Amino acid sequence: xxxxxxxxxGYVVEDAGRAMVFDYYEGNLPDFLEAVKLYVFVSxxxxxxxxxxxxxxxxxxPDIQYxxxxxxxxxxxxxxxxxxxxxxxxxxxxxxxxxxRSTDExxxxxxxAGERRIYHAGDxxxxxxxxxxxxxxxxxxxxxxxxxxxxxxxxxxxxxLPLDPRQEEQYAWGFDYFMRHTRTGCAFPMHFWEEYxxxxxxxxxxxxxxxxxxxxxxxxxxxxxxx
Numbered sequence: 001x002x003x004x005x006x007x008x009x010g011y012v013v014e015d016a017g018r019a020m021v022f023d024y025y026e027g028n029l030p031d032f033l034e035a036v037k038l039y040v041f042v043s044x045x046x047x048x049x050x051x052x053x054x055x056x057x058x059x060x061x062p063d064i065q066y067x068x069x070x071x072x073x074x075x076x077x078x079x080x081x082x083x084x085x086x087x088x089x090x091x092x093x094x095x096x097x098x099x100x101r102s103t104d105e106x107x108x109x110x111x112x113a114g115e116r117r118i119y120h121a122g123d124x125x126x127x128x129x130x131x132x133x134x135x136x137x138x139x140x141x142x143x144x145x146x147x148x149x150x151x152x153x154x155x156x157x158x159x160x161l162p163l164d165p166r167q168e169e170q171y172a173w174g175f176d177y178f179m180r181h182t183r184t185g186c187a188f189p190m191h192f193w194e195e196y197x198x199x200x201x202x203x204x205x206x207x208x209x210x211x212x213x214x215x216x217x218x219x220x221x222x223x224x225x226x227x
Contacts, residue, residue: 001116003158003225004030005218008048009190011160013118018095020111022120022160023049023190027221029057038064039095043122044106045071052077065092069106069122100150103127103143116157119184123191125162126174144174148181156184158227163189165198172202179211186227188216196220 002014006027013020014030018037021029025048032038038061042050055077058064067090070083082090086101096112104123111118126144128137159182161175179187192198196219203212216225 001158001227002030003188003216003227005188005221005223007221008193009043009120009122009160009162011120011188011190013158015116016114018113020113020118021054022109023122024051024054025049026051030224032061036061036063037093039092040064040066040068041109041111041120042066042068042072042106043108043120044069044102044104045075046105046123049106049122067092067097067109071106100124100147101143103140103147108147110151110154110156117155119151119156119159119161119182121159121161121174121178121190123162124174125164125191126170126177128167128170128173130168130170144177148177151178152181154182156182157186159184159187160190161187162191163198163202164191164193165195165201166193171198172205172207175202176207179208179214184211184214186214186216187211188225189218 004012008025009023010025011022020039022041040054066081068083070085073083084099086107088099090097098110099107102122102124108122108124109120127140163175165171199217202208
C-alpha cells in the first residue's frame with residue numbers, strides 16, 4: 001500500500017488498482033494511471049476537510065466514486081455520489097464502508113478494501129479545550145468514548161488520527177486512546193496545522209511508549225510511504 005500525505009487531514013491510499021482520497025483540502029494528487037478506480041471520501045463540510053475542487057477530478061478520472069458526509073448534500077453535486085451519515089454501512093464495488101459519528105461534524109470512516117482495513121477519523125477526536133466549560137469538555141469526552149466503544153479491539157492496518165497541538169496538554173488524548181484500544185498496524189498523524197514538530201512531541205511523550213514505533217513521521221506535504 002502506498003500512502004501519500006497531502007495536507008492537514010488529506011491522505012491518499014493506493015492499493016490493488018484503486019486509489020482512495022480522504023479529506024482533500026489542498027495539495028496535488030499523485031500521478032495515478034488514468035485507468036485507476038478513484039474513491040473520494042469527505043468526512044464533513046468544513047473548509048479544511050472539503051474542497052469542491054474534488055468534483056473537477058471526474059473530467060480526468062471518469063471511473064470515480066464520491067463517498068460524502070450528508071452535510072455536503074446541500075452543495076448540489078449528486079453525480080457518482082454516495083451520501084452517508086453516522087452509524088451507516090454501505091458497500092461499493094466490494095469495498096465495505098462503515099461510519100461513526102464525529103464529535104465535531106460529520107463522520108469517521110472505517111473502510112474494508114480487500115484484506116486492508118483503513119480508518120480515517122475526520123474530526124472524530126477527544127476534543128478538550130481549556131477555555132471551554134467543564135460541562136462541554138465532559139460532553140466531548142463521553143461522545144468520544146461512546147464511539148470508541150464501537151472500535152474496541154478492532155484490527156486496523158492503517159489509521160489516520162488527529163494530533164492537534166492547539167489542544168495544548170490534551171493534544172494526544174484521542175490519538176493515545178485509539179492506539180491503546182485498537183490493534184493498529186501503523187498510524188499517521190493529521191490535523192496538526194503544519195506544526196510537524198507535534199510528531200516529535202508525541203514520540204518523546206512517555207504515554208506513546210507502547211505504540212510509538214507504529215507512528216509514522218510526517219514531515220512535509222506530498223510525502224509518500226510504503227506500508
